[in-house]
Amino acid sequence: MMPESFMDLAGVWIAALLSLCVFSFLFKDNILFKITEAIFVGVSVGYGIVLSWNAGLHPKVVVPFMEFIRNYHDKSRADFFWAAYMVVSLGIGVLYLSRFSPRQAWLSRFPMAYLMGIGIGIGMPLTIQSFIFEQMRATLIPIVVKTNGALDWAASLGNIALLAGVFSVLYYFFFSVKKSDPVSQTVSRVGIAYLMLGFGASFALTVMARISLLSARVQFLKDEWVEGTLRYFNLL
Amino acid sequence: MLCIGCGIIMLLQFFVPLEFVQRDMLQWVNDSAIVVATFGLAIGLASLVHVHSTRIRRRARGWALSVVTLACATVVAVIGLLKSDWGPVVARSQRYDVLPNGVTAGVIEVTHTLFGYQTATVFTNTVTAAGVVPLQHRSVPMFDWFYNYIMYPLMSTVFALLAFYMMTAAYRAMRAKSWEAGLLLAAALIVLLGQVPVDQFVRLPAIDGVSLFEWLKLKILDYPNTAAKRSIIIGVALGGLATSIKILTGIEKPYLGGRG
């Protein structure tokens, strides 16, 4: 976007200078980068505070809770439970503040344990479902494929290659087996080979996206900063 | 104890089909986690303020940078929390014109308030059946401005550093030191060649309608890459489950300082 107002112009200049400061880090760590880093950290913390209030606590808890208090007489039992639960959560959260006193600091373990427990509990069945089962279902493929009654060599070989990969990599990950005999060593090596081919491919596949990012930054500097400024003052 | 209790309750709720449990309870727990995590953020902020203020008080090296950090955080947080749409008015007074091709409206003249010498002609607005929707005076909300001109450019520039780092990493580390590294290297080279239109410059045989390297690239992605990813995901899921179970059964208690 070309700068259209003086605020845009000022912004584009600040953005451009900050970007250049970040790039200067590549050459050498320097004071300009340090200042940029300080600004970045500061602004992002401020932004984080606002975000956790504006998009989290305020609309999801504070507003409903206020609404609950104002109209508490015609609320259902579920709403009362919810409110009570929020009060309890508040209590658990307050325990965090015990960290400020050295002697009561152990109380802060409760909120930590609470968050951990919730995360783990919600996560476990989902892990089984979307990681183990989904992947297993995708791997359940026949090693003999028939299309229109005839054997499809290409598809069969592909499936065999895929299955061999899955099994050998899974085998490579076995921890409690002594892999000293030649057979298991070979299988493990095949597993490593699959892993390495996969990693190399992923790495190379990402190059294009990363170069695009850099191109976009250069484009910004050229179009919005240099040309935009010239246009703003009718020099172009 | 609390951890174990919560964990098991949340674990079981997955299987309970009541709409109340599946929808509301999850929502509740989510709300509750937001409340608790907010206090966590407060602790984080306290740590941040503590580290920086100590540095400032002791006039440690780079203490001025700490001032910058705290000041930026305060300004953004205060503006964002108190009045996130506050900002200077940048444009006022507009005049509708007629485009050369005879369509009414669609051109607007914007006079900028500060440095008012500048008059720009900007295309804007919607042609509607009802007529022209007038553009009111435009102000730039400072909070958005911080995002658009500080946060976003910095985020994307730091992200763009990866373009450089990929190159140095490739140069430094992609060497055929062992057969494993050789395979990684080979796969990377093939995919790199498959990504760009090499066949425009060199004559290459084509397979299945795509050029050699592209075909090889697709095969590597379809087979070794998929197989490796799948088994890693299955393994990771198992490892994650094992860690979860260890914590739920109290074999490992990271929040108590390890095995307690």
Add this chain to the structure above:
Amino acid sequence: MLGDVLTVWLQRCDAVVFDLDKLNVFVGLALVGAAIMLCVSHARRGGAVFIRAVPGLQAVDDALGRAAELGRPVVFTTGLYGVDDVATLAGLNILGHLASRSAHYDSDLMVPCANPVVMTVAQELVKERLTQAGYPERYRADNIYFITDEQFAYASAVCGLMQRERPAAVFYLGSFAAESLLLAEAGAGAGAIQVAGTADVSQIPFFIVACDYTLIGEELFAASAYLSRDALLLGSVKGQDMAKVLIMAALAAGVLLLCVDQLFGCHWGTWFASLFTVTEAL
């Protein structure tokens, strides 16, 4: 008669107590859990467990020793995520072991955090471990600090940290996103020995390329057992392997059934595959 009662009872359960569509997930969870708990209890009764070498972990002591020798700090990070992420928890477990081991060396262990809750857990953990090891005075709360939760702001701050502090060893153990290569290249530029481990499939390649040692996926979760040599933890690793055997057996059976399908035109394999279908998650 009994069958009818059972059906009615099951139907009622299906509506109120247990979602039968998710029975397969329950069975899967129970099987994995049973495998792990069996092995753990076997280990508790004193059964010996072998565990293969994990290259990255053998380097941990060298890295810590080198840091002490050079008088330069050790940097540890678990990435961006919170304690509801299991890989982050695994990383924290390893941090505990590192803290005990580094206690004997007097080098700084710096843990820049992107998540405040992770920070508090890390502080507790390191303090506890140093106290257990008999060096409570070596715990410095200011070395485990919160930076910011924004991905690239965090990355740039850690990159800057590495340029300035020149750590001798860097550990990336936890959950990482696109910042992985930023951190790892900055660390390499600072000349550190780097050990990485993540469960995030798309980031493993970058760590493999840029770090000295990388724990691939599952190895991250086995690491705390390997480092502590604790019988119970080793038992759970054994359990993981048992679960893997179950999965491989199920896969093999399914593939065979699907082949039978292809050859004889029946539907056993498709039926078997449908066992792993789950109703849409929330």
Add this chain to the structure above:
Amino acid sequence: MMTLVLRWFDCNYRRVIYVLVVLCVLVPAFLTVRLRIKPAGATQGLYDAVEGIPAARRAAIAKLEAELTQSTNNHDKLTAHLQRLRMHTNGVLLISLDFDPSSAPELTPQAEIILRHAFMRGIPVVAVVVSTPVGAQLAQSIVDRAARETQGRYDIKLAGRDYVYLGYRPGYFNLILQMGEDISRAYATDYAGTPLHDLPMMQGIKNLNDIDLVAVVTGFVGVPETWIQVVKTKYNRPLGMGMTAVSVADYTPYLHSKQLVGLLPGMRGAAEYEMALDAPGAGTRGMLAQLASHVLIIVLIALGNALFFVQRRNRS
């Protein structure tokens, strides 16, 4: 001498590489080159589909007229449909710009060239964002830029008459489904807040049946499947896509099964499209940078290995 150079390079390789990368990206930004890229089949498919929109519309009108003379049932509905079709004799393109800033560098050129192509052929465009609130502003600036900066190839396009930008609404599955029935149910107003029935262009567009091609430019996984399900499977309208280079591999099967008319792979797709249209732009410049950087990384890997083997031989 050689060893001295090598030793210097060993110490300073980072900076040398950084300078080379900057050159690879910076120089193409100032060049307007015509790469001799022959569009791949997948790109040509989408190009031909956009090029063929007016013809498709004429065919649709003719078919409907024939249908009207033959059958009597559903007369009102068919007449209304015919009336709508006749309002835009050049046909209508629906384009969805589903990407956020992180994939924007790769996808913006694609979106831009498709939009320009439609504008050059006088095809009205409906633009939407279905899957990311962050992308809404970005998409608006892309659409507006294509409408304003005409490069002398077409008249300035006006919102409401030549194109509409509807912005973002949450819940993409239902949103896309609703667009099949009635776009104004999915989007009551456009991005600026004008009700759809006040927009002259929308008089002739009610639902997906009045659209001649749906083009989806997306950086998300999962979104394309929904588009395919609704647009292709449910309504059987032509559908083309543009994606990041990383995710293209996952969706080529849909191209082979003819569910997509075309698929643009990342920056390269944009460059090929620009070549097909003979309008070199951001994609061509970007592709030049890509080409240079890919050559650079290959050379660097080769150089690294060469040095490694030389050193190893010297040591032994």
